[in-house]
Amino acid sequence: MDLISQIKKIESKISSKILFNEKLSNYSWFNVGGPGKVFFTPRNLNELSIFLKNIKNFDNIKILGVGSNTLVRDGGFSGIIIRLGKTFAHTSILGNDRIIAGGSVLDKSLSNFAMQNSLSGFEFLSCIPGTIGGGIRMNSGCYGEDISKILISVQVMDFNGKVHIIYSSDIKFNYRDCNLEDNLIFISATFQGVKKDKAEIKKKIDYLVEKKKKDQPSKIKTCGSTFKNPKNNKAWKLIRDSGCAGMKFGEAHISEKHCNFFVNEGNAKSSDLENLIKVVKKKVLEKTGINLELEIKIIGENFEE
Ligand SMILES: Cc1cc2nc3c(=O)[nH]c(=O)nc-3n(C[C@H](O)[C@H](O)[C@H](O)COP(=O)(O)OP(=O)(O)OC[C@H]3O[C@@H](n4cnc5c(N)ncnc54)[C@H](O)[C@@H]3O)c2cc1C
Structure with a gap:
């Protein structure tokens, strides 16, 4: 059928x-x-x-x-x-210092929920515009923190409709990656927090959000960092030093503020962004010998006329 x-x-x-x-x-x-x-x-x-x-x-x-x-x-x-829709966007406190969050909870909402409950460790999530599900898949993080450091376990459903619990200690997390298989849907996760003064947590969140605003562009059509930072290097620096700053392909541009942020300036096609990615990858390889690895995920098929 x-x-x-x-x-x-x-x-x-x-x-x-x-x-x-x-x-x-x-x-x-x-x-x-x-x-x-x-x-x-x-x-x-x-x-x-x-x-x-x-x-x-x-x-x-x-x-x-x-x-x-x-x-x-x-x-x-x-x-x-x-x-996952709204029904998977639940948050609750477990015991004194743990949080259970559904797979579609926004990172920012989890950070806020943790703050309201005087739990520290989640502040960095205020700077990431994704969901808990995406955050676990990508091991998302910033400013020295990432999801793997607060995750206790993740509840998943496999493509046969069966639920399993996987403990963080059994997951191999890498920089912006983990070894959980692609046929798993992260339906909820349990996190470990540390009890702290609410005002102190808020101060840290405000500081990080402000820092992020200064470091990276906002209110644009982007998916954040296009490439992963190679070991002991910064993708944005390699892109800049390879002469790619300000490069464009149709309406796909490299952000003026951050060379690793690629932007749809209006009516870019996906192929414009992908072509820009290919050109930058080639230029950086030619100039520096470093083969940049994509951080963003690309899905779907090319358009056939
Ligand atoms: C302005 C901007 C700033 C950013 N800054 C940062 C940053 O500082 N640090 C950082 O790490 N990232 C950053 N990102 C990238 C992005 O926000 C993160 O990777 C985020 O965790 C992705 O979450 P998402 O829900 O949008 O995932 P999606 O883009 O929807 O999906 C990403 C991957 O996760 C998988 N996935 C999503 N949900 C689930 C689920 N429930 N179960 C199983 N798999 C799932 C998808 O299949 C896909 O492989 C930024 C992006 C933008 C636009």
Whole structure:
């Protein structure tokens, strides 16, 4: 049975929203990209499990947070996009100093929730515009902190609809990466905080947010750092020193303020951004011998005319 026929059958079993040919540009910070063939927002865990159990012989599935690290190609995505909605945006306190947060909780909201409960360790999350799910996948972080340092465990659902708990100690976290398999949906996570004075936590958050505003551009269509920083080096410096500052491809530009931020200046196509990425990668390799590795994720197919 083809994908759409399978989905039509599932639709009669659940009440969650399933959209067809949904514009994915609305779900990526770059604001580019074609449609997603099937776009599923599960109403709850049970419906997510029913959905996955009923999909047969199909593994072209991608999970999306708020798309602050994802470039969608112009041809869209011919599989299933799963995006956790509001029902997965819960936060609660466990015991005295732990927090359980759903996979779609915004990093900023978790930081705020921790502050309200006098728990420190989450301040850096105020500077990251993604979700907890995206944060775990990317091991997101800044200013010397990252998710791996506060994560105790993550509750996941595999593509067979089964739930597992994975402890942080069993996950290998690297810089902007972890070894959890791509066929796992992070539905919630437990974090460890440290009790501290609320005013002190707020002071740190305000300081970091202000610092971030000074260091990086804001209110633009970007996915943040395009490339990972190579060991003992900075991607933005390598890009600048290779003569790529201010480079453009169509309406895809390199930010004036931060060379590693690529920006859709208006109506860029995904292919403009990808071409800019390719040119910069080549120039940096030629000039410095360093092969930059992408931090952003690219999904979907090229547009065929
Ligand atoms: C202005 C700006 C500043 C930024 N600054 C920083 C920074 O300081 N530090 C930093 O680390 N990053 C930064 N980023 C990048 C980005 O915000 C982070 O990578 C963030 O964690 C991505 O979260 P997301 O929900 O947007 O993920 P998405 O872009 O939606 O997805 C990213 C990856 O996570 C996976 N994923 C998302 N949700 C789930 C889930 N529930 N289960 C399983 N997999 C999932 C996706 O499949 C994909 O592989 C910045 C981005 C912008 C736009």
